[in-house]
Amino acid sequence: MIRPLAGMARIGLRFQLAYRSDVIMSVLALVAQVFLLRMVWTSLYGGQGQTRGLSLEALLAYLSLANLQAFATSPIIPRITHFRIRTGTVFFDLSRPTGYLPQMAAFQAGHTAGGLLMLAPAVPVVLLVGTITPTAHPVGYAATLALGYVISLMMSLLICVIGFWTLETGAISLLYRLVSHFFAGTMVPLSFFPGALGVLADALPFKYMGYVPAAVYVGHISGGEIGRAVAVEVAWIAALAVLLWAVWRRAHRRVVIQGG
Amino acid sequence: MIRVESLTKVFRRPRAFSGPLGPLRTLVTRRYDERTAVDGVSFEIPEGEIVGYLGPNGAGKSTTVKMLTGILTPTDGLIEVGGRVPWRDREANARAVGVVFGQRSQLWWDLPLIDSLRLVGDLYDVPAARFTGSLRRMCDLLGLDDFLHTPVRQLSLGQRMRGDLAAAMLYDPPILYLDEPTVGLDVMAKQAVREFIAETNRIGRTTVVLTTHDLADVEALCRRIILIDKGRVLFDGGIDDLVTAYAPPRRLVVELADDETRAFEIAAGSSIPELIARVSAEHTIRDLSIHEPDLESVIKRIYAESER
Numbered sequence A: 001m002i003r004p005l006a007g008m009a010r011i012g013l014r015f016q017l018a019y020r021s022d023v024i025m026s027v028l029a030l031v032a033q034v035f036l037l038r039m040v041w042t043s044l045y046g047g048q049g050q051t052r053g054l055s056l057e058a059l060l061a062y063l064s065l066a067n068l069q070a071f072a073t074s075p076i077i078p079r080i081t082h083f084r085i086r087t088g089t090v091f092f093d094l095s096r097p098t099g100y101l102p103q104m105a106a107f108q109a110g111h112t113a114g115g116l117l118m119l120a121p122a123v124p125v126v127l128l129v130g131t132i133t134p135t136a137h138p139v140g141y142a143a144t145l146a147l148g149y150v151i152s153l154m155m156s157l158l159i160c161v162i163g164f165w166t167l168e169t170g171a172i173s174l175l176y177r178l179v180s181h182f183f184a185g186t187m188v189p190l191s192f193f194p195g196a197l198g199v200l201a202d203a204l205p206f207k208y209m210g211y212v213p214a215a216v217y218v219g220h221i222s223g224g225e226i227g228r229a230v231a232v233e234v235a236w237i238a239a240l241a242v243l244l245w246a247v248w249r250r251a252h253r254r255v256v257i258q259g260g
Numbered sequence B: 001m002i003r004v005e006s007l008t009k010v011f012r013r014p015r016a017f018s019g020p021l022g023p024l025r026t027l028v029t030r031r032y033d034e035r036t037a038v039d040g041v042s043f044e045i046p047e048g049e050i051v052g053y054l055g056p057n058g059a060g061k062s063t064t065v066k067m068l069t070g071i072l073t074p075t076d077g078l079i080e081v082g083g084r085v086p087w088r089d090r091e092a093n094a095r096a097v098g099v100v101f102g103q104r105s106q107l108w109w110d111l112p113l114i115d116s117l118r119l120v121g122d123l124y125d126v127p128a129a130r131f132t133g134s135l136r137r138m139c140d141l142l143g144l145d146d147f148l149h150t151p152v153r154q155l156s157l158g159q160r161m162r163g164d165l166a167a168a169m170l171y172d173p174p175i176l177y178l179d180e181p182t183v184g185l186d187v188m189a190k191q192a193v194r195e196f197i198a199e200t201n202r203i204g205r206t207t208v209v210l211t212t213h214d215l216a217d218v219e220a221l222c223r224r225i226i227l228i229d230k231g232r233v234l235f236d237g238g239i240d241d242l243v244t245a246y247a248p249p250r251r252l253v254v255e256l257a258d259d260e261t262r263a264f265e266i267a268a269g270s271s272i273p274e275l276i277a278r279v280s281a282e283h284t285i286r287d288l289s290i291h292e293p294d295l296e297s298v299i300k301r302i303y304a305e306s307e308r
Ligand SMILES: Nc1ncnc2c1ncn2[C@@H]1O[C@H](COP(=O)(O)OP(=O)(O)OP(=O)(O)O)[C@@H](O)[C@H]1O
Pocket: A256, A257, A258, A259, A260, B011, B012, B013, B035, B036, B037, B055, B056, B057, B058, B059, B060, B061, B062, B063, B064
């Protein structure tokens, strides 16, 4: 069981490295984004010490981290699945002894690892721009981030599976990208969202990919709240697992391979 | 090895609507378009046989192959491959079959060929020593060494097809489905692919179902063919039987003095010299030849009859 997944992860990693120039471009975009956010927020704070319990330093650190995380975990498999369904090559993925979803999950994990490798040179720059200092909650940060990654992975798998119905995930994955980045809090921390929007953002799982771990890191979420966040993440993972399983079973039954 | 009985596949798609809101209506509609791609096909293939699975475009060949691999679930009928029902026992079936679709590739487009081959070794859990041996054999048989480390997108069609054949056979499956494995290849590449198929069949007693529009493939590899059209079996038997049963009469083709060419059917049992004498009595013959019916003309005739 391990070997097929390791093989698939290796392909994901190689795939990421094969598009090196793309990654370099997006690393540049990441650095630029963090830099621009820093300018905007510094001017918005206008010398105030704290806003909603966040100092400017903590906010800048938060934004850098949240963007770094969102970048590193951004999903590739909806695009891969979209392409493979459209061209019918998904036939081969489905004809393997290993399940389609485990294959895609492993591919995504390898791809993320490749992204981290190439991101490494940019990390010091982003940390510097965000003036990030060591965290008081390293374990809480690692835990919320790891679980957040699993949630992000499962959401991506869900998008992939939807593709088996619509035979088209291009528009859906674009929408997903926009929505997930916004509600992950990469531009504005979720605690700044007003009224209903704040409630919505809090109810959605996207915050675990950006806001929650980054807020834990800078101390905006602390104490018992960390434990609660971890518990809710585990609940999300369980719920998504059930949902994925149910949706996949139905998708599998109605698989159509295009072209002949 | 393979048993198929009254196999049927009906594709059911939500009706497509036109107009600005068309896609939305398609998404919520309860009206469906149905299309019967395979319509009550039955056949049996014993171990170690190479069978040509032939038919005109849209006959239902690829759909049958997709059901044999267990990817598509039949609407009706029965399939057994090596004693298993493919769509119910997908995992075991997956280990037992290799598939090549000439029109599409299982190789990762952006990565060197070797990466895709290694992936196959991992996915089917081929022990390292056996993998090395298999790969060596594939490289020798198919001449992969020259482009093993080239990204697949830079390969020519023939090179890519050889890579795909290797990927389908690396784990030594006892059954091989080949759907147009020679499409678009030049004569030399076709020859290489045919030799590979023959060799695989000879050494490993691999059972092969071969779909192709190139009858030279069939003549080189198959003794038996199954002909289908519109999802139904038209003929199942030896090539020789097919030719005897359906062959059109031989023809005498003459070129006349005024550059006109005319053909005369040679009725079974009639005398050719007599026919020539009769023709030359009326015309001045400059050249003549006798055309034997070939597999192509036989199959053309069957397709044409099934059209009616
Ligand atoms: N996914 C699908 N949805 C609806 N109809 C389909 C689908 N796939 C195939 N068909 C229809 O089923 C019929 C058989 O198609 P199939 O691909 O099996 O033909 P084929 O014998 O492989 O033809 P070719 O020689 O052109 O490859 C065709 O009429 C085709 O339009």
